[in-house]
Amino acid sequence: MVKFTYYGHACFLLENDHCKILTDPFLTGNPLAAIAPDIVEADYILLSHAHSDHLGDAPEIAKRTEATVVGIPEVLAVCTERMDDIKTHPMNIGGSCKTSFGKLRMTLAIHSSGVAGGIACGYVIKIDGMHIYFAGDTALFQGMQVIGQKESIDYAVLPIGDNYTMGLEDAALAAQWLNTRNVIPIHYNTWPIIEQDVDKYKELTERLTRATVHIVKPGESLRLA
Structure with missing residues (x-):
């Protein structure tokens, strides 16, 4: 059984009996952070890009924790400039790798990266x-349609905050294109500029798609099945 725990913004933890996978650990300075960086645990840290509200406390x-940080090489270089003796695993768009928990595939994301020469990414x-x-x-x-064709997506963790990412309508269409069974919305309400009505997103997405939308507040967990 995999447990999803939301720590706020784009930071969440996936864990089973053997492994903990942490994403974009922006905890210091995050007004909604549900855990402190000095107690969060991880075996892997997945970074989507190098903006400070995503790379966050990853190197520390x-x-x-001796976790392996996964990301685009230019993003990992930002990490090793801060902590030069951490474990890293560089990847690039379209690549995949076997891991102790299963497998990772790096996907395209349309966004700026926060570091010269880098690009933003997502993960399956x-x-x-x-x-x-x-x-x-x-x-x-449109590549989200390919992602949904290549793998049967059980849970899509999607940003809905608008302004910097997809808003409600585009994130609902993303769920449709992915043909996912479930959606967990993230990256909203951290600051006024990305405030969103998540209940409206749930209603819109469940009306347009087959997906069930799970609203998980910072500090809450969800068992994935």
Whole structure:
């Protein structure tokens, strides 16, 4: 059984009996952070890009926990400039790798990267027989249809905050294109500029798609099945 725990913004933890996978650990300075960076645990840290509200505390958490940080090479270089003795695994768009929990595939995201030469990305995470799509910060793009065709997406973790990423309508269409069974919305309400009515998103998405939308507040967990 995989448990999803939301720590706020784009940071969440996926864990089973053997592994903990942390995403975009922006905890210091995050007004909605549900855990402190000095106690969060991780075996892997997945980075979508190098903006400070995503790369966050990744190098320091990796140093303390001995987690492997996964990301685009230019993004990982930002991490190793801060902590030069951490474990990293560089990837690029379209690549995949086997892991202790299953498999990772790096996907395209349409967004700026926060570092020269870098690009933003997302991930399809295969764990315990499920495919979980972490979109990262992204606009709606037609490649989401390919992602949904290549793997049967069980859970899509999608940004809905608008202004910097997809808003409600585009994120609902993303769920449709992905043909996902479930959606977990993230990246909203951290600041006024990305405030959104998540209940409206749930109603819109469930009306337009086959997906069930799970609203998980910071600090809450959801068992994935």
